Amino acid sequence: MRQAWRVADVRAAERTLLERLPDGTLMQRAAAGLARRCALLLEDAGGVYGARVLLLVGSGDNGGDTLFAGAALARRGAQVRALLMRPDRVHLAGLRALRAAGGFTVRDLPDHADLVLDGIVGIGASGGLRREAAVVVERLSHLRGRDGRRAVVVAVDVPSGVAVDTGDVPGDAVTADVTVTFGCLKPAHVVGPAAVRCGQVELVDIGLGPVLRADPAISVPDAADVAEWWPHAGPASDKYTRGVVGIATGSATYPGAALLGVSGALAGPTGMIRYAGSAHEEVVRAHPSVVTVPRVADAGRVQAWVCGSGLGTDGEARTTLRSVLATSLPVVLDADALTLLVDGKHADDLRRNGPLVITPHDGEFKRLAGEAPGTDRVGAALKLASWMNAVVLLKGDRTIVATPGGEVWANPTGTSALATAGSGDVLAGLLGSLLAGGLAPERAAVAAAYAHGLAGRRAAADGPVAAPDIAAALRYTVRDLTGR
Numbered sequence: 020m021r022q023a024w025r026v027a028d029v030r031a032a033e034r035t036l037l038e039r040l041p042d043g044t045l046m047q048r049a050a051a052g053l054a055r056r057c058a059l060l061l062e063d064a065g066g067v068y069g070a071r072v073l074l075l076v077g078s079g080d081n082g083g084d085t086l087f088a089g090a091a092l093a094r095r096g097a098q099v100r101a102l103l104m105r106p107d108r109v110h111l112a113g114l115r116a117l118r119a120a121g122g123f124t125v126r127d128l129p130d131h132a133d134l135v136l137d138g139i140v141g142i143g144a145s146g147g148l149r150r151e152a153a154v155v156v157e158r159l160s161h162l163r164g165r166d167g168r169r170a171v172v173v174a175v176d177v178p179s180g181v182a183v184d185t186g187d188v189p190g191d192a193v194t195a196d197v198t199v200t201f202g203c204l205k206p207a208h209v210v211g212p213a214a215v216r217c218g219q220v221e222l223v224d225i226g227l228g229p230v231l232r233a234d235p236a237i238s239v240p241d242a243a244d245v246a247e248w249w250p251h252a253g254p255a256s257d258k259y260t261r262g263v264v265g266i267a268t269g270s271a272t273y274p275g276a277a278l279l280g281v282s283g284a285l286a287g288p289t290g291m292i293r294y295a296g297s298a299h300e301e302v303v304r305a306h307p308s309v310v311t312v313p314r315v316a317d318a319g320r321v322q323a324w325v326c327g328s329g330l331g332t333d334g335e336a337r338t339t340l341r342s343v344l345a346t347s348l349p350v351v352l353d354a355d356a357l358t359l360l361v362d363g364k365h366a367d368d369l370r371r372n373g374p375l376v377i378t379p380h381d382g383e384f385k386r387l388a389g390e391a392p393g394t395d396r397v398g399a400a401l402k403l404a405s406w407m408n409a410v411v412l413l414k415g416d417r418t419i420v421a422t423p424g425g426e427v428w429a430n431p432t433g434t435s436a437l438a439t440a441g442s443g444d445v446l447a448g449l450l451g452s453l454l455a456g457g458l459a460p461e462r463a464a465v466a467a468a469y470a471h472g473l474a475g476r477r478a479a480a481d482g483p484v485a486a487p488d489i490a491a492a493l494r495y496t497v498r499d500l501t502g503r
């Protein structure tokens with residue numbers, strides 16, 4: 020698991036360290052780690068000696084890191100040029116170090132560079148990029164290096180132009196191949212469109228960890244977390260003790276939603292699936308292991324329900340929703356069930372004891388919350404989670420899972436391959452199975468999003484992806500993830 024901290028908490032930790040260490044120590048640590056990573060990138064691309072390195076240098080300490088790293092590369096024989104955003108306000112010690120190592124300043128963007136270090140602005144950024152910086156950033160993609168290859172862009176701490184605490188990208192911003200960050204991750208590395216701008220994120224240890232006292236803002240699961248959480252059958256397990264998941268999705272009009280939900284659940288840990296709904300004949304034909312009935316009331320015992328997609332919004336759909344909410348079991352609500360919640364007729368049904376997980380995309384979120392997630396997706400998801408007393412899985416390139424208690428997770432496995440009709444039905448089915456298998460709601464949501472993303476990637480490796488391909492890939496993804 021990795022974790023990200025907000026700027027104010029990073030600053031507080033940095034202040035503590037700065038009081039304990041001689042002046043400049045932190046910046047030297049940061050610059051040394053940055054230079055080491057840049058040297059490795061250059062070695063991969065033909066060597067450090069003679070490589071053309073361009074530094075984009077802002078007026079704060081982010082520019083200082085960049086100048087010191089540039090000096091280290093110049094000492095190894097790289098031709099280092101620095102473009103200063105504000106020559107009148109530059110980190111003077113950094114500039115002196117660069118010059119002493121043989122580096123130069125330039126007045127305009129050169130035509131060629133093998134490596135660009137983006138040190139325009141780091142965690143001290145406020146608002147969108149200023150004009151002089153935006154003009155430079157717009158032209159970066161034209162830079163060419165050795166053999167006509169595109170210059171490799173390394174962002175120092177964060178890509179300039181991103182909103183560090185929210186992961187928003189309000190305007191022009193650097194798109195990096197690698198982001199070298201210091202001390203700890205920040206939200207922009209793991210959520211929102213900013214995370215995509217970071218490329219590969221690498222962390223340089225500057226000794227911040229022991230003095231980071233605040234709780235992290237966001238956690239990012241890894242494969243080991245998901246494997247550890249995934250419920251496993253033991254020698255004494257039977258189909259009931261492994262959990263029974265109830266799927267109340269789809270309808271005679273939309274049987275596909277039912278089939279996809281079931282196929283997602285089939286990749287989960289439960290020993291049995293019960294389907295309740297008007298698509299019951301199609302479901303049993305396609306999946307003979309599923310026990311099917313026409314109505315939730317007839318379904319028998321389950322340990323969790325999935326309700327929503329393809330249900331429609333008529334009286335029968337309302338009855339289905341009411342029936343699952345009347346239980347005290349964990350419930351996943353998706354798609355049409357979320358639409359049904361909007362008109363307020365189910366307010367009383369929502370006052371229940373059982374855990375609730377909702378899985379909106381942005382449009383559904385807007386209908387539920389009254390406004391789109393906006394620029395602060397984490398903040399918006401937390402607000403809705405608290406308001407609905409539900410775990411909110413807000414779908415996106417970096418799907419967010421927020422709990423009513425204030426915990427936030429960002430899924431790192433997302434892929435655009437998942438943006439296809441029915442993909443969410445597969446996710447909801449898997450999530451329901453994990454809940455029925457005994458996993459706590461937030462872990463079930465995090466683990467389902469993680470496996471679903473990996474399955475999307477696996478399916479995409481074979482060509483264009485439709486939802487059944489994601490469901491088919493899930494089985495192998497779960498095997499690889501859990502070793503079973």
Ligand SMILES: NC(=O)C1=CN([C@@H]2O[C@H](COP(=O)(O)OP(=O)(O)OC[C@H]3O[C@@H](n4cnc5c(N)ncnc54)[C@H](O)[C@@H]3O)[C@@H](O)[C@H]2O)[C@@H](O)CC1
Pocket residue numbers: 033034037045046047049050077078079080081082084139140141142143144145146147148149152175176177201225
């Ligand atoms: N504080 C510390 O102890 C450490 C800080 N480090 C570096 O210092 C950085 C933070 O330094 P600062 O606090 O000086 O802040 P930054 O260097 O991130 O940014 C502040 C400067 O950027 C300008 N600026 C602000 N918003 C801008 C915008 N939208 N467009 C263009 N320019 C803008 C400001 O005028 C100011 O001069 C970190 O990101 C990291 O790179 C590292 O050296 C590690 C230790």
